[in-house]
Amino acid sequence: AIEDLVNEIKSKEKNEFKNLLKGLVTKYQSNLNEHKKQIDEQKKQIDEQKKQIDDDVIFVKDIILMTINLLEMKDPYTIDHSKNVAGISLQIANKANLDIDIQILQFAALLHDIGKIGISDYVLNKPIKLSKSEYVMMQQHTILGFEAVKNLSIDKNIKDAILYHHESYDGTGYPYKLKGNDIPVVARLIKIADVYDALTTDRPYRQGFSKKEAFEIIQREKSKYDPELLKVFFKTIE
Ligand SMILES: [Fe+2]
Incomplete structure (x- = not known):
């Protein structure tokens, strides 16, 4: 009977440990997913900023070309x-x-x-x-x-x-x-x-x-x- 009791306690501890581990893994995974989401969001923002900068550079180049074209009309x-x-x-x-x-x-x-x-x-x-x-x-x-x-x-x-x-x-x-x-x-x-x-x-x-x-x-x-x-x-x- 004592042996049974010891085994029961052992298996209970085992289960608790298992659950604890499961909980930790789940939490870790959801943290990871959250982090990934944040990175994706930042990536999206950086891509948008990059596109904005590219557009600005194209705009500046076009304005410069237009200015030279205007001068070309005179000279x-x-x-x-x-x-x-x-x-x-x-x-x-x-x-x-x-x-x-x-x-x-x-x-x-x-x-x-x-x-x-x-x-x-x-x-x-x-x-x-x-x-x-x-x-x-x-x-x-x-x-x-x-x-x-x-x-x-x-x-x-x-x-x-x-x-x-x-x-x-x-x-x-x-x-x-x-x-x-x-x-x-x-x-x-x-x-x-x-x-x-x-x-x-x-x-x-x-x-x-x-x-x-x-x-x-x-x-x-x-x-x-x-x-x-x-x-x-x-x-x-x-
Ligand atoms: Fe000059």
Whole structure:
């Protein structure tokens, strides 16, 4: 009888232990399911945010393209030129290890001449050399472009490129005659790409120079350019 009692107690303990374990497992499983649900929910939210960001980027790109298209209506040489400048700038930037986001650099290069929208068609498309006063008007495209973007929340590199891409390393540029590294690096970079593409492109008043001739012209005026970036440029485009 004592043996029976001991067995009964043992089996009772066994059952209690079993139930306890069962309860624990069930609880653990429902916790796990709850956790999984939360993760799925977060995943969904992240996917939605990602889509929103993608949509925003597409929107910004479209607005930038529209702006360049508007400029193209005034100055038919702009789109090709802007795209070329973007391509050359990217090539130099990749080799020079610049601390500028590649996408921002592309936008900056595409938009650098946007202020030309504010320049009169007569001056913009004059097939012969500009008079001195017309040249002064033309130079205003840097400031006009900057006026158009200065209060926007776009990256500072884009604003710097628009305002300073005609400054020269030796202080002979415009609009402020800035010198050396006082000129933001994005503008020093775009200046080289800008001049090279302008030289090698046919314009109404002259044929485009060959690559070799353009290199020689730039080399002759090398004091105007950031020496480090110029070195990289010659190596990259060659
Ligand atoms: Fe320009």
